[in-house]
Amino acid sequence: MTTPDQPSPAPQPPRPTTRDRVYRSPMGLVGGVLMLGLAAWLGVDAIIRGEGRTPWLALATLLLVVPLVVAFTLRPAVYAGEDRLRVRNPFRSIVLPWGEVASLRSGYTNEVVSKAGTKFQLWAVPVSLRGRGRAARKEARRASQAAGDGRTRARGIDGLADVELHDGPFRAESDQIMHDLRLTLEAREKARTAQGEVTVRWAYEIAGPAVAGAVLLVILLVAG
Template structure:
């Protein structure tokens, strides 16, 4: 199952700016007045590229193969079995082997932390007793369970838990598959374990390599690359800048 996590506020701001930039671009074309219009177009293009890479691009995507992190200028991918640890401070950090990637979104601000702490205190408070003069609504069992699950947690904490749980589930599934494969190989007809005949030289080494397939370096590792869409956005924004200098 694919899950995509973004910043709702940043996404709304980004699309509002895109609509504003499109309107102004049409106006600049319709009322072109030489160098002044080119300078305005250059400023508009640079600001639009910045808004795109900081508001619309960043996301954390959980797929079947692993977790993909889209930061403003870089893309990172970590296979599930290569996720060693996930930590949360003001942002989520995924540790894999000797590398780490910090997620641009979602982030936990001090205000959100304080709100999460208040939710935690309210969730742990005793449920008001039903009475004749009860003024506070009594939450249902499902509402109380949801409140307790989110008590004291920010959105970043919840996303980090999703990443950790899916990584652990992938490692458990891989371990079970390897154990099943090893058990099937040991009981297969004609193998030394089944017939009791001495194994040929090197046979044990070959079996060990096959049983270990998919672990260690085969599990993959953190891969970080430049984001083509971000580079393209800045390349397009550079065009009116160059034109403004040449005009």
């Protein structure tokens, strides 16, 4: 109990939270922007200048194509937070508390497996076989240099100036992301705040316009 001449205890500051790490495919973003620009140019031109059924066909095609382009290029993302992993795929959003993640697998695709055995592909982290090959060549060159002179220094290979400054084995970018996610899983899977249920939500905002565009396009084509 405080008296009038005693100051009230200062309120405790809120527990600091870290922002989610976001992983996306740079090539997917660039490709999506280019395809959307091309679709807008051709579609709007057909709507404005087209005659007869052409403007309606162009509109239906845009309704179908634009959501699909967005779904497979701009939408995919992976958000890694302290308590959960959120996966945004083309047509679904999946939230997995770290306590419900069984494993993170890498093969020809990257995927997360829940403790219930359900697999979810990580569309935002595509596997690059070329990147794996490049990383393997760098690692082989470093091992060769280390065996030759006892030092881990190599110059002029794939733009790498100094291998000695690299901590740990070389990995392709997508493999490095999966490695980071596994480290987070190991650190947070037993945390009290990282427990809960896996939730899946369908992206109706993507599927709705695409279905409407497909139906309209079929009607126009059938009507002749």
